[in-house]
Amino acid sequence: MSKKVKKYTFRKFINDAHLWLGIGSGIILFLVCLSGTVLTFEEEIKDLFVKDFVVADATGNTLSMEQLSESLAAEGIVSTITIPESTKEALKFSVKTSSKERRGTTYFVNPFSGEYQKEQKSSLEGFFLTMFKMHRWLLMDTEIGRPIVGVATIIFILLAISGIVLWFPKKLKWKNFKPGFKIKFKANWKRINHDLHNTLGFYACIFLVIMSLTGLFWSFEWYRDAGSAVLGTKVFGNRGGGPKFESAVKPNASIKSFEEILYIASAELAYKGETNVAVPVQENDVYTITKTNTSRFSPVITDKLVLDRDGTIIHKELFSSKPLNVQIASLIRPIHMGTIYGSFSKIIYFLACLVATSLPITGTIIWIKKLKIKKSKKKQPVLA
Secondary structure (H helix, E strand, O other): OOOOOOOOHHHHHHHHHHHHHHHHHHHHHHHHHHHHHOOOOOHHHHHHHOOOOOOOOOOOOOOOOOHHHHHHHOOEEEEEEEEEOOOOEEEEEEOOOOOOOOOEEEEEEEOOOOEEEEEOOOOOOHHHHEEEEHHHHHOOOOOHHHHHHHHHHHHHHHHHHHHHHHHOOOOOOOOHHHHHHOOOOOOOOHHHHHHHHHHHHHHHHHHHHHHHHHHHHHOHHHHHHHHHHHHOEEEOOOOOOOOOOOOOOOOOOOOHHHHHHHHHHHHHHHOOOOOOEEEEOOOOOOOEEEEEEOOOOOOOOOOEEOOOOOEEEEEOOOHHHHOOHHHHHHOOHHHHHHHOOOHHHHHHHHHHHHHHHHHHHHHHHHHHHHHHHHHHHHHOOOOO
């Protein structure tokens, strides 16, 4: 009796593509997802290993910004000041040793006493830098590692799509869908492993696809250009801080104090939130103020205000007034990193990345199991 040849169906093709794409990219995807999982709560973890700067005498009168800046004069030139929403937290002063210095040194300052402390580096800085390099470049040279990660990310998107197709049962009845929504922990370990791959992959899929689609903006210039064309605005096109503004104040004009500038900014951006102020250093510089509205749906959205030294409003840029395409383009980074909804979205991203890290492992175990079944079937004698 001859053995009946099974027809090669579209579902079988999807299954084979899912299998071999997963096997071929498994190690790379494991490393990228593992490092991404670790990086989700990078700042929170690093803060655990740094001694807090305690603000004492929170009931007293605060010193003026001019006085606080003078207390840091020995360290350099104050370039930016970050004012937290809570008055019980320290101010952050960024200090440069010269105007040519790109990034200054951050100092935590007590607004009541003027005492300050240089920002401490966490003992985990090196570890997280390694995780970042692994996530972006696999610890390779950027010209080599970046495209490898990019190709692996494209493969991951194909794996996610094919995985969803395979998740759907052959017969579309509700009783056939139910097993795909839960993990049968009372079953044997092979079934549990299959459910971990199939069910957890289904729940995490949408978040993993979003991470992958946004992550490709860092991998390929052609993808970034294509995304910019689709959105109708430049993605990552505002890295230089946007248009430059210069002071138009005349020599004899009345110059506002920092507190007066801050009062004007608070009136224009009348809500609670962290305020970052770029302080004029040279005569033609102006105040550039960005403020985060903590009551918004996203804690990473900021509004911008540019004031001349006499208090004249030069430029006002509200996120809500921007066109939708510009809003989306500016949110690609927080969407990819999971900071878009603060701690809530970071927890979801952490769990999704954890699932993504496990998928190459559970998938490989499923593949090995199928290989053993095929080998055992080949050993069985065929009846004539």
